[in-house]
Amino acid sequence: MRGEDTMLPNPYGEDSFFGKASESALSRRVNARDKQRIFWTKISTMTILPKIRIIISLVSTIYAILLFSNLRNFSYDIGIILFLILTITFFPAMLASNFAQMSARDRLQLKAGGKKSLEAYPGVERILNTLNEKLLRERTRILCAALASFSIFAAQKMPVNDPLNPTMLGLSIILSLIALFNTSKLEQNIPMRAQDFPLLSLHAPTLHQSTLDWVLSDLIIAHLDPESAGLWEDWISSLEDKVRMNQTPYSAVEHLLRVLHLNHLGLLDENRLMSEAKSVFRVAAIDQLTSDDSKFNINSLRRLMAHTRAWQPGLFRLIDRLQDSTTRGHYSLTENDWRMDLDLPPRCSQGQGDLFVMIHNHSKSNSMVEVEILSADGKPQKQTLRVKTKLSKPPKGPVILGEEGNDIVNVLAKLIDNCIVLWIGLAWPDNTSGSKPVQVTLRGQLGETLSSIVVTTSLSSGLNPESAGERMLDAAVAVRRLAISIAD
Secondary structure (H helix, E strand, O other): OOOOOOOOOOOOOOOOOHHHHHHHHHHHHHHHHHHHHHHHHHHHOOOOHHHHHHHHHHHHHHHHHHHHHHHHHOOHHHHHHHHHHHHHHHHHHHHHHHHHHHHHHHHOOOOOOOOOOOOOOOOHHHHHHHHHHHHHHHHHHHHHHHHHHHHHHHHHOOOOOOOHHHHHHHHHHHHHHHHHHHHHHHOOOOOOOOOOOOOHHHOOOOOOOOEOOOHHHHHHHHOOOHHHHHHHHHHHHHOOOOEOOOOOHHHHHHHHHHHHHHHHOOOOOHHHHHHHHHHHEOHHHHHHHOOOOOOOOHHHHHHHHHHHHHHOHHHHHHHHHHHHHHHHOOHHHHOOOEEEEEEOOOEEEOOEEEEEEEEEEOOOOOOEEEEEEEEOOOOOOEEEEEEEOOEOOOOOOOOOOOOOOOOHHHHHHHHHHOOEEEEEEEEOOOOOOEEEEEEEEEEOOOOOEEEEEEEEEEEEOOOOOOOHHHHHHHHHHHHHHHHHHHHO
């Protein structure tokens, strides 16, 4: 919500400090656990340690198999030492996971600033379940490594002809395989590595608006975890007196996100970026945007953009095509009364996909339009939305960067602000696979067809680059790479 937080009455009386004391205690507990989480995460993610865990897990498993096959021909002591070393290397990762789980649980109990419970927000259960699963895997592999070492030790103390000897060695193989399997899963992605938005990599968007009023801002908000979304609301509210006279906090932030994307594309340099920021924000806001101590600054907004871009490349492809058409003065912008563009992933996994539709009205008259979406074998097969379009002024010709009155930043900003962007979720039955066409038709007030586009997507049940799991991983990698480049 974009309004101010509604404060709940204090059941203990207006002068009671019980609630405040509890919140303060919770805040201190979060900070203490965060320090432990950051400390153990840094140790467990040291450059060489993840590789060591994988290598020793593999070597230990192979050695356990050789020990079982040749019995006394291999040293039991080496097997015991290998698994003991493996157990020790697992400890930092287990402690990091343990503190991450506790920190996340405490963070989600209260919303910083607003003091509202976040436990019922969409996505919270998934975050906690992911961390609980990771902690369970950590405990499982460290227990298996320790028990495998004990099994080999017990076999060493037994006579060679004792029937329990091969049993204990076989048990060590099973335990080592379980440890190896969990290690391969755990080392793929380590959550809560970021200090500014620790829960972001664990969040998958669930609910979103079908119409994006502030295109980039609404898209980012939809991909923020509950804690970060609450902090974003507080940040927007704090900008009320820090924007220029002709701006609102929402319009100023939207403008900044647009120029950050153009900067990402290499169309704007850092000087032009800061110039555009100063055109919508006052000095007080600029100081915050350039301060490393601020939660939301230029660098953190870049990371949020990278995170969102990895999740929803389709919308950014629409913006990039719009920018390209603007630069070239394409006839779809300069000559046609209506322009419709859409994007659907070429592959959709698990029977779901995100369709983005961008509509420009250059007809010089306000009108209601109907967007009809037909998806073969979809659930439903037909969707119809009625939306009121905004009037958009088309560019007269090719737009040139830096040209007064015809600058790409200003022209693109007006085109994005004065268009309709729809975000439609598509679904198919779980057992459906293969190529599926999707037709989007734009109809006028009288039912006439203004534009119609057919795209095709391929459905698959397994993981692919467009699946939720892969996009979460891509988002985490994109943010990590950007953070490293900024640090350098």
